[in-house]
Structures are given as structure tokens and as C-alpha cells.
Amino acid sequence: MNGILFVGDPHGEFGPILKRAEAMLPDAIVLLGDQTPDRPLADVLGRWAERTWYILGNHDSDQEQYLVRHLDSMPDRNLNARVRPVAGVGIAGLGGVFRSQVWYPPGPPKWTGRAELVRYTKPALRFRSGPALQHWTSIFPEDVQALASLHADVLVTHEAPSTHRYGFEVLDDLAWDMGVRFVVHGHHHEPCYEAELLGGIHVVGLGKGEMMEWRQG
Template sequence: MNQQNRILFAGDPHGNFKPLIAAAHKYRPEAIILLGDYDLDVPLESCLKEIDGVTEIWWIAGNHDFESPAKYNNLFNSAFSHRDLHLKVTEIAGLRVAGLSGVFLGRVWYPPQQPKWLGKQHYLHNQSASVQSSEMALKYKSAIWHDEFEALKALKADILVSHEAPGSHRHGFKVIGELAAAMGVKHIFHGHLHENYASIIRNNIKVSGVANGAVTDLFGNMLSEK
């Protein structure tokens, strides 16, 4: 197997899993990492049953995955729930991969503005008793929280996969690059913005934007278009 194909990165499927399934069959990677926004009408394993066993399937969540209880449950309660990379570092195919799900929300934290809430507990402590006793709304679950983001900086990784983009994109966020630098990351792969591009940011960190339905290799080379 070509070493640069041992991990593949799949851009937002939005219900169309055919490109990443085809890439998995063609290149036989050790793992494929999905970058969010699945729009699941059925559990994730039902969409990927053709490649379950062909390759390891890992994922982060995007904003669309919190749009409804059904979409949320079909991901977070799927047979691949244990392959969630959010807020941790996991060794995959010999590389340390860190994951950051979700998006920046103005009602929580929208850099470079200061966070409105330092974390989930800070937010809940300032809500009514009825809100405190109920499950957090999906919109808030989709948010990137400042305290969790800061805690991730203490870990070390080779690759960062995120739904949001770093400052390399006009709609990206400089703090994503700062997170990657603090972690010693060499390459960022992100989805969300439906655009294939390559860039280099501060600390010589490579960035690969992966468009919806596209698949890239470890070097950021495009292997499959939607």
C-alpha cells in the first residue's frame, strides 16, 4: 500500500457516501476519517456497510449533524459511536490524530471575540432551573466551547481534523491554527466550506480543505471528486 494512502480524509458527504466508499475500495487505506455533515436518515453503519471491515472508519461531527434529534442519534448512537475523534488524540495508522467537531457559534464563542460562556458548566450555571435539569439543546451541543478547546492544546498530535477551517480560508478562524501549533500538528484537514484547496499557515503547518464529497490522501492530494 502506498504510505500516503494509509489514511484518507473524506469531505462532507451530505447524504452521498458513494465517493468515499469507492475510494476505500480502490485505495484500501488502513483508515478513513470523515470530516462531518452526514445528513443521516439512517444510522451511519447502514451508509457504510460496504466498507465496514475494509478499513477503519473514524469521524468528527459537523453542524448539520445537530440539526435534528434523528440526525444526531444516527451518528452519536451509531455502531461507530466509539470512533468519534472529538477532543482527543487517537493513534491511527501510526499517526497521532486530534479531532475537533462542531462550529463556532456567536451565542457561545465566535473568535476573535471573547467567549460569552467559558464552558458548558458556566453556561448551565447561569440558566434557569428547568434548563439546568434538561438535556442541552442540540444547537449548543454543536458549539466549540472555549474551555474544551483550550484543554486540547495540552495534547500532542501529528494531524488535526476539524470541521471549521483555520485562518488559511477567508471564512476560517486563526485560533484553529493556533491550536494546531500548540499541539505540534504538521497538517490540518477540514471540511465544512465545500472547497478543495491547499495552503500553509504559520509554523509551516499544511492545510487541506476537503470539499463536500471529495477524498484526499495524507499529502492532501485529491483522489476523488464528488
């Protein structure tokens, strides 16, 4: 097994990722959000698209085309709110960020799910019959609830758990509920750090464009 390549916020810079992939030959690549691709994601990744999974970051809804280049190109590779077997490892994903218009823990949510928000969103502001563009990358309580009842080995998030000074304890709770051994996140554009949650759950935060090779064991 050659392992999994986790990648922090590419922000459109895929050359280093592809170069690293050709050297490492990973079994899978997992992108931690803020891809902001300038072409359909599958085209950008080329032969590595069939081995790549992703979650969305807050900047992936800055422009409609960023979102379209994920959803129309590789819709089945979005890990958000589900668990998938990736190179023999159960990986769960929670994309997006907490926003006060939806839910900003530890405060109570304003909306529990997307369908509820959509009903109160003017049709002209909806994107593809869903919420407004920005809220395609907002975290809803229904996402966390969907994951909490599942089991995974690894949880990938865009937001950070409480190991980061701007992190959220609700993600600690989610990791414990799911029984994961490892959490990896992006978003903060700071140098890579490692920490542990209670229960020995290992956490790694990856900065902008940072990559980490991970092997189970």
C-alpha cells in the same frame, strides 16, 4: 500502508466514499463533519465502520436523528477534543463550528464549557441532559483547551484556520500548540485548496464530498 482517506462534508452521500474505499482499501477513513446520515452511521458504512473516525459538523445537529445516528451507532469514533492513534498516526479532532451564542473568536466566549451552559438552559430545551441540540455542534473553549495540551500529527476540524478567508486564527494557534504537521478541514463547500501556516504546517480544505488520500511521510 495504504494511507488514510479524508472526506469533506458528505451530506448523506456515502456511495462515492464507499466506492473510493473499495478501490483504495485505506487503513482508515476520517469524515470531516456534516455526515447527516439517513441511517445509523455504522450501518451506512458497513464493513468500513470499523476503520472510520469522524467529527461532527454544524448540520449534524440540524435534526435530532442525525446526532443520534452518530452517538448511538459509533460513539467511540468521535474524535472531538481528543487524540487517537489512527493507522499509526496521532489524529486530533475539533468538531462543530463557532457560534456567537457560545464563542465567536476573536471575541470573548459567553460560555467556557457545556456544563456551565446547561445550568442556564431550560430542561425542556436540553438534549440528553446536555445543551440544546444545536450546541452539541458548537465549539466551546474547553474543547480547544483540552487539545492544546496534547500532541498530535494531524488536526482535523470542521471550521477552517486563517488560511481560508472565513477561517479563525485560534485554530492556527491550536495547531502550533499541538505541534501538528498537517491540518485538514471541511465546512465551506469550496474546491480543495492547499496552504501553509507559519512553521510549515500544511493545510488542506476539502469541499463538499471531496476526498483526499494521505500517506504519512
